Amino acid sequence: MTRNTVLSVEDLSVTLDGLPVLQNVSFTLKHGEAFAVIGPNGAGKTVLFRALLGLLPHSGLVQWQPDVKIGYVPQRFSVDRSAPISAMEFFLLQSPNFWRPSAEFASQLDQELKLMGLDRRVLRKGLGELSGGETQRVLIASALLQKPSVLLLDEPTAAVDAGFEETVYALLHRVQMERGTALLLISHDLSVVYRYAQRVLCLNKSVVCQGPPVDALNPQALATLYGEASFYHHEH
């Protein structure tokens, strides 16, 4: 693991209920880079993230840079929409004091809200009342509160209107540029990958291609990744 590496993954494999879900995945994430993971549904992208975060048992080597701070942006909240939890309280989960947050915490929160283009009024809304775009920005702002050196984003625009997708990626790009935060993101949108990612990993249970998008995403790799996936399965 070299000094400018945040994360080094070697031969990562995950087996769930006796079935191989990920096989021999290897890659490295460098400081401050945007690294995209793409692949069809069921390719193991979310499984990869969960294994990296230590949420799933796995084999192989996952080595984070010592004292790394990881921000994780899951796809959505697990709580039901009727739960009386305000957006403010979601942020307070990161505060040392839940019942009486410090002024320091409040000013730090203001800073992240501003960066994400959120108004303070959003804090009074219930988690279930937030729009898709607000939810995504609240989740990202909350992950940023810890000033992470790397941000893991699981399809950050899955619940967002098409028009707003671009805004989310522009905001993330800003975080990457202004703070040097490395981004590891799962995406479905190839145009986003071309525009914002320095490197890409194509995943379909194992690594299909890897490298800068212009080189890695050649027609042959994309056909293997998406086009021939079902055909490939029939052979078994």
Add this chain to the structure above:
Amino acid sequence: MHTAPHTSFWIALLVGIASGSIGPFILLRRMALVGDALSHVALPGIALALIYRFDPFYGVIVFLIGAAFLVFWLEGRSRVPPDAIVGLLFTASLAIGILMIPNADVVESLFGAFPSLSPSLLLAILLTAAVLSALCFFLAKRFLFLIVSPDLAKVHGLGRGYDLALLLIFATIVALGIKLVGTLLMGALTIIPASIAKNLAQSMRRYVILSAILGGAISVAGVWLAESFRFLPGPAIVLLGVGIFVLSLPFARRGTA
């Protein structure tokens, strides 16, 4: 022999507050029915206590803590659907308990009453209820984190230990309240104040505070009704709570189930 009225009010107040404090987390974890079934496990404990002549409270607490560990263990095994097993096991213990308990004591065991308590046990129950209520407030952030996003909570270092803590606090509160409302209805005492408060509160902090206040108020008012009209306290508390819940329904926000 029954204890003096002011004793029953103190138990109702403190156990009611404790029930109200843990209720929101049980409700948001969608464990309401597991919690209800859990209280049935107390019955064989009561039966053993009656047969071997020790205070039923000790039988109740041992069986409930054991049941809390069992639920925790079942939750950790993804292959087993825990709700079905919890339902079967706990209703079976209800059946065993009914068979074992002498007929004369069945109604009080099921629906609550105030058997005499030694002053030291009374003090222990009141103190424990107060400590557990405080613990609910102290651990609120961690419990909430695991509810809102279990994955995110684990990334922040909150492990399954807090799930176990929630179950143990809940089981102990149920044990404390069983003398007040009985085994069949104690699960309801933890769920009713939280269900009312959920309709009225706009934020989690207000939700927990309101639920705790309602828990204390409904229990005390229920005991007062029971003593005034010579009901059993358990049904009086539960019916009063359900009545207030119905009144709170028009205040429920959209999207509330």
